[in-house]
Amino acid sequence: MDLPVPSSAVMSAQAAGEDALATLTTLVRADLEACNRLIVERMQSPVALIPQLAAHIVAAGGKRLRPLLTLASARLAGYRGDRHVALAACVEFIHTATLLHDDVVDESALRRGQASANALFGNKPSVLVGDFLFARAFQVMVQDGSLDVLRILADASATIAEGEVLQLVIQNDTGSTEAQYLEVIEGKTAALFAAATEVGAVVASCPPEQQQALRAYGHNLGIAFQLVDDALDYSAEQERLGKTVGDDFREGKITLPVLLAFARGNAEEQTFWRRTIEERDQREGDLARAIALMQKHHAFVDTVGRARDYGDKALAALDRFPESEWKRAMAGVVGFCISRAR
Amino acid sequence: MDLPVPSSAVMSAQAAGEDALATLTTLVRADLEACNRLIVERMQSPVALIPQLAAHIVAAGGKRLRPLLTLASARLAGYRGDRHVALAACVEFIHTATLLHDDVVDESALRRGQASANALFGNKPSVLVGDFLFARAFQVMVQDGSLDVLRILADASATIAEGEVLQLVIQNDTGSTEAQYLEVIEGKTAALFAAATEVGAVVASCPPEQQQALRAYGHNLGIAFQLVDDALDYSAEQERLGKTVGDDFREGKITLPVLLAFARGNAEEQTFWRRTIEERDQREGDLARAIALMQKHHAFVDTVGRARDYGDKALAALDRFPESEWKRAMAGVVGFCISRAR
Structure with missing residues (x-):
């Protein structure tokens, strides 16, 4: 993928390269190990299929980024x-x-390079175990006892569902706007990133402006993360991450690379996008042509550029905090999220 | 359906007949209207498909029993x-x-006599709007601000999911036990009935023994309700309620009428149940034969009899309260739940 010159703020963060996430993971190791133990402990149920199915996805080697x-x-x-x-x-x-x-919902066959839970166990238990984990999260929050935390994560959960439904509504519609796309990714991704960081701030009882800064960091990082994800879906790099290239294309998902290539395309190209994305009439060679059109119109470069802008906002939010190894590691995470699109 | 002679406690409650629910509905009219307004108000979202889909199911004329x-x-x-x-x-x-x-999960085409939301809008929005409503419930609870209420409904939500998963696990298995079946209906139905009544007791801050009594009333009523539901699935009465006869049979769902008919059947009959329920090899006339076998072995009578026993326990729980029109109306609801199986 052809990358634009990074902005200076992101460049310094990105200098840490892909090791940035490893740095944070090392710094937080004891907490993360305790968290992993608790995850395994609290996903137990007398109904054995629940921990079996949950373990499949929880243990599948996610980054535990949130x-x-x-x-x-x-x-x-x-x-x-x-x-x-x-x-x-x-x-x-x-x-x-x-x-x-x-x-x-996406009828995915793969998740993190392995068979997805729905492919392995069927759709029905996947829906129900999802419901169980959601309820279990609220049980654990109730035990913690903070109404503020409950509010933040209940709000995020509602916003996520709204983002996902909106994504369905605009799916296959090349007339969708960038504003709608942004609303989708703010819901389906940024809402939980923002809640994840805000919850950390709230348990620390730090001053309101620092709580807002941490929320802003999570929100902007989440948008940057999803923009890069949507570019990666059309990149060979995707295969290295254990995912299939072109899933979004096959589903007719409206993402920024599609919207940019469509808006900048000539009449013949727009006809191609309407056939493949709206009518989902896809033939051999169509994915390759989609990628070629995106490259021709700088759709990847500009999508990653947009991600950099949000990454810069995330970094700026950290200004509210004095220098520390934590601050450096969290700045590094911004670089990590964007450097995936290399 | 051939009913056994009702126990005296249930008989007096049942004397109120189907009007019992109407009596309670009248008594609680102002509260229920306020609740209905709030339901419509709080299911709104900027994503129009959410209230559209939610309205389809919320407005479809359910009894609002819970x-x-x-x-x-x-x-x-x-x-x-x-x-x-x-x-x-x-x-x-x-x-x-x-x-x-x-x-x-059940791939149902009908709900309350109308096309189900998944049949009308598709599975995807049904999953996501379900998630939204679940999250919205927790948002409203957080606004109310009671950690006790949050705990009761988070616990119920987890138990419901466990019951539903267990139902999937024992589905199509004629070797399932009555204890497993009871665990399923305690989860998928009684947990929310018990939570619904306990939440009412908790906001009223009544003495602990009354809170426990109201929870016991809801729990036992919920089991009775589901037992009758499972008998009704094989009854012509079902059509009057806008549902299809034999849905459970076609899905190979393990319910008490099936377990009783199987346990009491001879070798040839057990072969019939294994073919239709386990192998789901169903032919013309099989549903009629299933119903005939259930009648032969008193499976309906005994299922409804079991419901009466739980109904009696629900009524006994009300003994903790002095006489009042509320108490009489809630006793009437027990009669209503059981009298559906006439």
């Missing part, structure tokens, strides 16, 4: 207790529940 | 405020979310 953000945000905000561990597990449960339901 | 129980329980327990109205709406949102997911 719970990492909760753990790191709490520490950056000066928290010294251990409530953040259980709340990070709640964030991961909600994320896992949405993944299970997404895979049913 | 929110009625919350409203009535609060009043029976002496509550004079209005918090119970919003919490009754939460109970209905959770119920509606589970209906949407159930219909996807």
Whole structure:
């Protein structure tokens, strides 16, 4: 993928390269291990199929990016207790529940390079175990006892569902706007990133402006993350990450690379997009042509450029905090999210 | 359907006949209207498909039995405020979310005599709007601000999902036990009935033994309700209620009438059940034969008899309260639930 010159702020963050996530993971290791133990412990149920199916997706080697953000945000905000561990597990449960339901909705066969839960266990248990994990997250939050945390994650859960429904509504419609696309990714991705970081700030009881700054960091990081994800879907790099290239194309999903290539295309090209995305009449060679058109119109470069802009906003939000290893590691995560699109 | 002689306690309750639910509905009319307004208000979203789909199921003329129980329980327990109205709406949102997911899981074409949401809008929005309503319920509970209520409904939500998964696990298995069947219906039905009545008691801040009594009333009523439902699935009465006869049979669902007919059947009959329920090899005339075998072995009579026993327990739980029109109306609801199986 052809990348534009990075902005200076992101460039310094990106210098840490892909190791940035590893740096944060190392820094937060004890908390993360406690969180992983709690995840396994709290996904148990007398109904054996529930932990079996949940383990398949929870143990499939995800990055634990969202719970990492909760753990790191709490520490950056000066928290010294251990409530953040259980709340990070709640964030991961909600994320896992949405993944299970997404895979049913998208009819995905793969997740993180392995057979998806719906492909392996069927749609029915995937829907129901998603419901269980969602309920379990709220049980754990109730045990923690903070109404603020419950509010943040209930709000995020509603916003995620709204984003997912909107994504269905605009699917296959090349007349969708960039504003609608942004609303979709703010809902389906940024809402939980923002909630994950805000929850960390709230348990730390840091000043309101720092809580808002951590929320802004998560929100902007989430948008950057999804923009890069949507570019990656058309990139060979995707295969290295254990995903299929062109899933979004085959589903007729409206993402920024499609919207940019469509808007900048001539009449013949727009006819191609309408046939493949709206009518979902796809033939051999169509995916390759889609990628070629996106390259011709700089759709990847501009999508990643947009991600950089949001990454810069995420970095700026960290200005509210004094220098620390936590701050450097969280800045590094911004670089990590964007450097995936190399 | 051939009914056994009712026990005296249930008989007096049943004397009120089907009007019992109408009596309670009248008694609680102002609260119920406020609750219905709140349901419509709180299912709104900028994403228009959400209220469209939700309205289809919420407005489809359900009995609002669960929110009625919350409203009535609060009043029976002496509550004079209005918090119970919003919490009754939460109970209905959770119920509606589970209906949407159930219909996807069961591939149902009908719900309350109309095309089901999944048949009309597709499985994908049904899953996601279910998620939205579930999250919205928790948002409304957070606004109410009671951690006790949040705990009760988060616990119920997890138990419902466990019951539904267990139902999938034992589906098509004629070797399932009555204990497993009871665990399924305690989860998928009784848990929300028990939570609905307990929430009413909790907002009323009545003494702990009355809270437990109202929870026991809801729990036992829920089991009785589901037992009757499972008998009705094989009854012509079902059509009057706008449902198809034999849905459970076609899905190979393990319910008490099947378990009783199987356990009491001879070798040839057990072969019939294995073919139709386990192998789901169903031919013309099989449903009629299933019904005939159930009648031969008194499977309906005994299922409804079991429902009566739980109904008696529900009535006994009301002994903790002095006589009042609320108590009489709630006793009447027990009669209503059982009299559906006439």
